[in-house]
Amino acid sequence: MASSPDPVARHVNLFLQRVFLSTTNPVPPNPKWIFLPRLAAELRKPVDAQPPPLTVDCIDRILVERWTIDSSIRPVIFLCQCYRLCGEEAANPLYKNHLAALQPVIVQCRKVVVNFLGLALRYPDSFPRCGGATDLEAAMIPPEGGCALVTSDLLDALVANITETRDELSGAIEGADMTRDDPLQLVFRPLVDGLFARLRRNTDICCPDFAALSSWRLMAECRPLGDMITRQEDIWNPPDLTTGVQMQECTVLGRLLSLSALPQDRPDVAGTMFPNPLHVSRAEMDRTSEQLASTLRNWQERAGVITKKILMASDGARERCQDWFGRFLTLNEPRTKVRGNLRDAAPDSVTVNLTAVLLALAGPFTRILDSWNHTQPLAVSWHEADRQVPVIRHSP
Numbered sequence: 001m002a003s004s005p006d007p008v009a010r011h012v013n014l015f016l017q018r019v020f021l022s023t024t025n026p027v028p029p030n031p032k033w034i035f036l037p038r039l040a041a042e043l044r045k046p047v048d049a050q051p052p053p054l055t056v057d058c059i060d061r062i063l064v065e066r067w068t069i070d071s072s073i074r075p076v077i078f079l080c081q082c083y084r085l086c087g088e089e090a091a092n093p094l095y096k097n098h099l100a101a102l103q104p105v106i107v108q109c110r111k112v113v114v115n116f117l118g119l120a121l122r123y124p125d126s127f128p129r130c131g132g133a134t135d136l137e138a139a140m141i142p143p144e145g146g147c148a149l150v151t152s153d154l155l156d157a158l159v160a161n162i163t164e165t166r167d168e169l170s171g172a173i174e175g176a177d178m179t180r181d182d183p184l185q186l187v188f189r190p191l192v193d194g195l196f197a198r199l200r201r202n203t204d205i206c207c208p209d210f211a212a213l214s215s216w217r218l219m220a221e222c223r224p225l226g227d228m229i230t231r232q233e234d235i236w237n238p239p240d241l242t243t244g245v246q247m248q249e250c251t252v253l254g255r256l257l258s259l260s261a262l263p264q265d266r267p268d269v270a271g272t273m274f275p276n277p278l279h280v281s282r283a284e285m286d287r288t289s290e291q292l293a294s295t296l297r298n299w300q301e302r303a304g305v306i307t308k309k310i311l312m313a314s315d316g317a318r319e320r321c322q323d324w325f326g327r328f329l330t331l332n333e334p335r336t337k338v339r340g341n342l343r344d345a346a347p348d349s350v351t352v353n354l355t356a357v358l359l360a361l362a363g364p365f366t367r368i369l370d371s372w373n374h375t376q377p378l379a380v381s382w383h384e385a386d387r388q389v390p391v392i393r394h395s396p
Contacts, residue, residue, distance in 0.1 A: 008101045013053035015095065015102060019085045019109060020062045025051040036065045056105045059112045067128060075127045076135035079117045080149040086110055087151065110157065117154075118161040121187045133190035140191075140215040148214065155222045162187055163224065188225060189232065195219075196235055199255045208259055208295060213302050216256065220306045226313030230320040237324050244332040244346035253324055256306060257357065259299045260349030261292045300353055304360040311361070328354070 017023050023033045024040035039061050043052035054062065063082075067073040086109045089095070095102055124132035131138075142148040162183045198212045219225045230236050235252055248254040273288055311321050332345045 008098050009053055009055075011095055011098045011102060012055065012105055015089055015105060016054040016056075016059070016062065016109070018089050019082055020059075020066060021082075021085075022054070022062050022066050023051070024054060034066060034070055036062065036069070039065050056108050059109060060116070063112070063116055071129070073129070074135050075120050075130050076117065076124075076132065077139050077149065079113050079120065080136075080139040080154065083110060083113045083117075083154045084149055084151060086113070087153075114154070114157045114161050117158055118187075121158075122162070122183060133187065134194065137191050137194045137215070140195075140218060141211045142214055144211075148218070150218065152218060152221050155218060155225070159184065159188075159222055159224050184224065184228060188219075188228060192219070192229060192232060192235070196252060196255070199252075200249075208299055210299075210302070213256075213299070213306070217302065217306050217309065220309035220313070223313045226310045227317045230310060230313070230317040236320060237327065242331070243344035244328065244350075245344055247324075247328050247331055248346040248350045251324065253307065253321075254328075254346070254350060256303045257350045257353040259296060259353065260347065261296050296353075300356040301360070303353065304357040307357050308361060325354075325358075 017030075017033060021030075021033050022036050023029070024036060024043060026035055026037075026040070028035055039054075039058060040052060042061070043055075043058065045052070063079070067075050067078060086106060090099075090102070090106050120127045120130050121132055121136060124130040136150070139149040195212060195215050198209065199216070201209075219229065229252065233239070235250070238250060241247055241250060248258055273292060274285065277285065307321070311318050328346070332351065334341050334345050335351065
C-alpha cells in the first residue's frame, strides 16, 4: 500500500491543480478542473492506489495536454489566466504554513507560463486555436465590473522575455540587424494597432470605453512598451498631417483626448442626454450635467496618467511627446486669433482635455488650492503665506 504524500507535496499538488485547473484524478474534485489521462498514466507508479500528485517538473506537460484535450481553450488567454491565478493562490492563507517551500514552485510556474506565452505570441501557428496578439488584446480588456487577465507584472515579465530573445538572437547571428525584425515590435505592434482601432471607434460620452483606456495605461506603465508606442511614427506623429483635425483623428494622443461632453460630430448627444429640457426640473438638469462632467473628469485623469507614464518611459519618448505637443499647438494656432479659421483646427474637446492634462503634468510646479474643484470663476492671485509663488485660486 502506497504511503500518503507529505504535506508539502499535497500543497504543491493542490496549488498546481488550482492554478492550471487540471488534475490527475479521474473524478475531478472541482467541476472546473480537467482530468489529464496521459499525464496521470505517466506519473502513476505500480504501487499507487491514489491519483499521482502533480509536481513542478510537469508544468509544461500540464499546459500542453490541457489545451490539447480541451477544445474551448485559447492558449494565450488561458496562460494569462494561469499567471493571474498563480498570484492569487500565492496570497491564499491556505498555504501560509508551507509558503517558503512553495516559493520555488510559484517562481517556476510564472517562468514556464511566461515562456509559453512568449512562444505563443511569436509563433501562434504552432499552437492550437491561438489568436496571438488578438487574444492578448482580449485578455487586456477588463470585463464589465471585473479585472483584466493581464497584470502589469505579467506584461513586464513578457516584455523582458521577448527582449532577452532579441538579445540572444543578436548575439547568435553575426551582423544581424534586429531593428528590422525586432521581436518586441513584431509581437506588440499588432496589439497596439488593435487597441488604437478600438480607441478610434469609441470616444462617445454616452458610453466611453474606459476598458480600452485601462489597456493603454497597462502598456504605458511598461516602459519599453511606452517607448515603443512613441516610436510608431504612423500613429504617434505622422509627418504628413497638416491640420489640427488630422492630429486629433490620426494620432494616439489625439484620440485619447477626444472625449467630449457635447461632441461636434454627434449633435444627437445633446438630445439624448437632455431630452425635453423645458419639461424637467433644474435639479434634474444639474444632475445630468454633473454626470457628464464627472465622466469627462474621470477620462481626463486617466488620459493624464497615460500621458505621464509615456513621458517617463525614456528620454526619447519624452522628446517625442514634446514634439507632439508643440506640433499640435502650432497646427491649432488659429484658435488664438479673434477671427481665426477654425475649419481645420481640432475641436474644443481636444483642446480642453489637453489643457487639463498639461495642467496635471504641471502639478509639481504649481500649488493648487483645495477650492480648485468648485465652480466659481478662476483668477490668478498670490498665496498669503508666500508672496513669491503665484498660484491659481478662485476669486471671492
